[in-house]
Amino acid sequence: MPAGKSHKGAPAAAPASGGDRIGSLPDEILHRVLSFLPAQQAVQTCVLARRWIHLWKYATGLRIVGADGNAPVPFEEVREFVDSLLLLRGSSPLERFEVKVAGAAIDVRNLRLWVRYGMMCNVQVLRLKVHGNAPALLRFEDPPLASRYLTKLELRGLAFNKDFLDFSRCPAIQDLIIKECSFKHAERILSQSLKHINIVRGIFNNLSSRTPIHTPNLASLKLHVSGGRTPILDRMPLMVSADVLISSCDSCSRSDNGDCGDESCKGCIPNDTSSVLLHGISEAEKLLLASGSKTVYLQLKRSYSCSPYFKHHAYLKDLLIYMAATCPVYFQEGLEMLPYF
Template identity: 75%
Template sequence: MPAGKSHKGVPAAAPASGGDRIGALPDEILHRVLSFLPAQQAVRTCVLSRRWLHLWKYATGLRVVGADGKEPAPFEEVREFVDSLLLLRGSSPLERFEVKVAGAAIDVRNLRLWVRYGMMCNVQVLRLKVYGNAPALLRFEYPPLASRHLTKLQLRGLAFNNDFLDFSRCPALQDLNITDCSFMHAERISSKSLKHLNIKRGRFDLSSRTPIHTPCLASLNLQVREGRTPILERMPLLVSADILIGNCDYCSRSHNGDCGDESCKGCIPNDTSSVLLHGISEVETLLLASGTKTFIFRRDLKCCPTFSRLKTLVLFERCIPALTCILEHSPVLEIFKLFALPLGFIVNVKMSGSFNPAKLPSTVSPHLKIVKVRCGTVDERVLEILEFLSKFNISMIFFGNTLTLSIFLTSGLRYFGN
């Protein structure tokens, strides 16, 4: 009934400016507004009025999270609520479905049913995050996901089995984010549609390598906390890659991981092809970092590929042969940043300088314009690096107790920020 009109002798209603402004919105907008609320709060709106009785069932998003909307919900407190909620809600389409739970005794059977429900509702963005003391004990034994609508998937605190990470039946999936998960029993990570892959603090198998087959990938962030580094298959469309390997995948008897003992779980047989570098050799921007004992980069450099499109390179490496090899195999490199210290250490020294491009060795990219080197202290290893760089005819100037050590290669001395 329009504002200002009376109905059966009832006085005219006040204008909307003093009434229920939210309730005056169209249903489609309210469905979207409700999608941002935690599920518990969205359901409670059913008591506001007769109109609100069923609106929550058609919200475009469903969030099973803590009451504040940020923290995880205690699993035991929300399990029955969520089971009933999904039963009453029906199969109205979902754009986003978020499950964020915590607890010491999480029943994975409930999680399977909740994920299956999301697939049934043609969810486009699925977030499943589990928090607990031992996430690797929560094995997600479930057939591979199958959805023509799923575009983004975020997983946390799960242990994958068999072919769960085979996304061949998710042809629209483009964004995969996996945090604090175990891949020890996963056969592979595979997707022909995936464009962005982010694996943080991954735990991999100790005796075999997990293949990653993502030929359309544009960006990769891979952090290996435990186990053997996965094998990266060719990624011809890769634009950027950040690869950080912790103190794993090493051998106490061999610097390059080829001690010759077939029973050594840390080493790789000599006839094995590249693990990392060949797969990402067509990348444009690359960051490589590893623990001090990890040999995987040094081993791959034995058969170093040509980085034909690499323009920006960031290395956490203090090995001169490795630096030489990568520089000589990067023909279009423009920017080179070297961190001569372990990841996470404080940088507290700075230098800057210039060079004569005519004296740049022929084996190094003629496009190289900027080189930055950062370190915590100028020790013997850093001096070796500076001696190596002096072959480029760089003159050095120290700037006292500052935050970075930077060496700039330009046709004339120019200053760049940190």
């Protein structure tokens, strides 16, 4: 075997006292170590020694972030670098792929290609975060994600198209975290495998339609609606905990209690229609409902056992309701909870 060569994965010769201890580690460990570095720094290790020339290509994680490892990197600063990096790296499998960019004019075409690259490399955890004054709009031709390896997805600063959140072709995904994104054009959130959803400061459709969330195997939900129409939750029989905060104004201005009677009213839910949220969260063991705007009426029957929404009330261990300090709360006897919740 030529000098300086070793089997892949085998450690180099033991260093003398005070020698290169990092260089003596097996390749597999170095691949994992390099995965924690920003991609720019990981690539620079190729100048350390002959052995390091190609190690960065097999790192188990790829991070397109700022030099400090946390801040977003300017998009224009790394666009060409990332395009070249992905070509040179090849299709080595990825456990984690993180893109955190900022800028006023982010080209979504590049983001789309980068995400597709992650899917090609069988990425398990994908983080795509855009920092800017306006959400980066995913075009309507951008297809839904498709991967049997993806287990966790984190998104920030995006405006979704109608199908992007359809995860029917991602059978292993279990965790979804979405922050400061627009759902105005999203037709649905759909998944049979999701276990946990965390939506923070979501802007939903402010017209007549509501975004349905169909995730029947969900165990935990955190939903913060900061604008637009409150989404519709389908039944979630495995729900353990749910935190719901409605900060937007999603109610009728002409009626304080129930349907105002105008069929064209966008702020009402007709009396013969099911509740927007309670079908999904009524079977949770821990339930938190919070509102930051307007008067909220809560109509509950005297006993949970009589309520169509809390028929499994024996499992409900904690029910917390928080309102803004200036928001009065009225408890009334009635047949069902009002459309606001």
